[in-house]
Amino acid sequence: MELKQGIFYGVSVGPGDPELLTLQAVRVLDGCAVIAVPQTKSGETLALDIARQAVDLTGKTILPLAFTMARDEATRDAAHRAALAVLAPYLAAGQDVALLNLGDVSLYSTYGYLMALAQEAGYETVMLPGVPSFCAVAARLGIPLTRGNQPLHILPAGGDDLTAQLSLSGTKVLMKAGGHMETLLAALEETGQRAQASMVENCGLPSEVVSHRLTAGDTGYFATIVVREERT
Amino acid sequence: MELKQGIFYGVSVGPGDPELLTLQAVRVLDGCAVIAVPQTKSGETLALDIARQAVDLTGKTILPLAFTMARDEATRDAAHRAALAVLAPYLAAGQDVALLNLGDVSLYSTYGYLMALAQEAGYETVMLPGVPSFCAVAARLGIPLTRGNQPLHILPAGGDDLTAQLSLSGTKVLMKAGGHMETLLAALEETGQRAQASMVENCGLPSEVVSHRLTAGDTGYFATIVVREERT
Numbered sequence: 001m002e003l004k005q006g007i008f009y010g011v012s013v014g015p016g017d018p019e020l021l022t023l024q025a026v027r028v029l030d031g032c033a034v035i036a037v038p039q040t041k042s043g044e045t046l047a048l049d050i051a052r053q054a055v056d057l058t059g060k061t062i063l064p065l066a067f068t069m070a071r072d073e074a075t076r077d078a079a080h081r082a083a084l085a086v087l088a089p090y091l092a093a094g095q096d097v098a099l100l101n102l103g104d105v106s107l108y109s110t111y112g113y114l115m116a117l118a119q120e121a122g123y124e125t126v127m128l129p130g131v132p133s134f135c136a137v138a139a140r141l142g143i144p145l146t147r148g149n150q151p152l153h154i155l156p157a158g159g160d161d162l163t164a165q166l167s168l169s170g171t172k173v174l175m176k177a178g179g180h181m182e183t184l185l186a187a188l189e190e191t192g193q194r195a196q197a198s199m200v201e202n203c204g205l206p207s208e209v210v211s212h213r214l215t216a217g218d219t220g221y222f223a224t225i226v227v228r229e230e231r232t
Numbered sequence: 233m234e235l236k237q238g239i240f241y242g243v244s245v246g247p248g249d250p251e252l253l254t255l256q257a258v259r260v261l262d263g264c265a266v267i268a269v270p271q272t273k274s275g276e277t278l279a280l281d282i283a284r285q286a287v288d289l290t291g292k293t294i295l296p297l298a299f300t301m302a303r304d305e306a307t308r309d310a311a312h313r314a315a316l317a318v319l320a321p322y323l324a325a326g327q328d329v330a331l332l333n334l335g336d337v338s339l340y341s342t343y344g345y346l347m348a349l350a351q352e353a354g355y356e357t358v359m360l361p362g363v364p365s366f367c368a369v370a371a372r373l374g375i376p377l378t379r380g381n382q383p384l385h386i387l388p389a390g391g392d393d394l395t396a397q398l399s400l401s402g403t404k405v406l407m408k409a410g411g412h413m414e415t416l417l418a419a420l421e422e423t424g425q426r427a428q429a430s431m432v433e434n435c436g437l438p439s440e441v442v443s444h445r446l447t448a449g450d451t452g453y454f455a456t457i458v459v460r461e462e463r464t
Contacts, residue, residue, distance in 0.1 A: 022254055023286060106366075108379075111376075113379075127370070129252065135244075138338035144339075145339055151388070151391060153386075
């Protein structure tokens with residue numbers, strides 16, 4: 001008889017407030033014996049801290065995974081392969097493994113890379129969608145992101161051509177603005193939109209900061225800026 | 233003694249699967265005496281059908297609201313004012329009212345308009361974020377929407393300048409593609425991206441249809457198309 005392999009889940013935990021987990025995420029995490037979570041260099045496991053407040057993880061195997069922020073693709077690929085090597089024995093032994101992801105798993109997440117490697121290795125993978133940071137930020141600011149037929153542009157603050165992207169019609173969201181504030185403020189000034197920009201740092205976390213106007217200065221990594229066409 | 237007014241909540245119920253409600257949405261709906269929901273001409277209340285499977289709504293006051301799809305702003309504004317007039321007596325009497333919204337409440341929702349009117353009338357409003365259709369669609373297709381520093385452009389299929397918007401770098405999502413398929417297919421052909429497009433209709437509903445390739449023909453109103461830079 002063939003041993004049934006485990007399923008490799010990518011579970012969205014939302015941006016910070018544990019109440020933003022979906023019923024589906026709670027159910028699947030309840031049923032997973034193994035919980036994997038990205039860990040920062042300083043040992044923080046933010047997605048785990050969030051999930052732990054919504055789901056009882058007692059007795060589960062917790063696997064902190066170190067990923068690199070290196071720009072070099074080979075270095076990052078090696079980190080992804082090393083992470084999968086940590087998870088694979090559990091999947092092979094028939095245990096379901098959940099990798100926790102901040103925000104929604106389809107957006108700028110590590111799971112996408114590991115999912116591809118896991119599929120290559122013959123494992124079943126399932127993505128569980130969640131609340132992206134920008135939706136939680138809009139709710140926190142109390143503003144709609146789009147009306148009528150307005151487009152919405154989600155732009156990583158570290159991306160190329162920011163001034164051109166900020167000139168697009170519609171609403172713009174700048175993700176992971178921390179460490180890029182000087183460049184961002186210059187691009188917002190250049191496109192005449194600084195007055196339409198609002199920011200939430202660490203949305204839903206105890207360290208949350210809401211700024212209805214942008215000022216110069218350092219922000220946390222998880223700072224999200226919303227730039228509207230007009231301030232209503 | 234002043235009577236405490238009710239709170240007017242905009243509650244996201246996600247795109248279709250009742251398990252995509254957040255814990256927060258379930259808690260708030262549990263506590264609201266009055267549930268308002270957009271109703272189509274034919275009497276359908278899809279957001280209510282979804283919420284009902286996740287929360288026991290027995291004994292609550294259900295208020296179906298008729299909105300117009302008219303392009304004329306005055307007509308739409310009149311419909312929004314009429315809807316608020318239905319809700320306001322409950323708020324004034326101290327009852328919390330939840331307006332159900334498909335997907336996430338900050339994106340293309342009716343709540344935004346009613347929220348502004350309710351605030352003008354002096355009521356407290358609260359938005360509860362949720363899972364947008366495109367995140368659920370990406371999960372259903374099993375594909376990441378963005379990697380690295382890729383932008384993501386959310387485009388209503390009925391919007392202007394589709395060919396220009398589809399030429400932007402990054403991933404494109406076409407929302408509410410139903411009724412626009414002929415124009416969309418032409419724009420995708422023109423920008424050489426038809427082979428990179430996938431579609432999910434009625435994601436998470438019993439009537440869900442997943443198309444990894446686009447074909448001509450009618451689709452439901454809630455069809456979401458993902459156009460990737462490359463098909464991996």
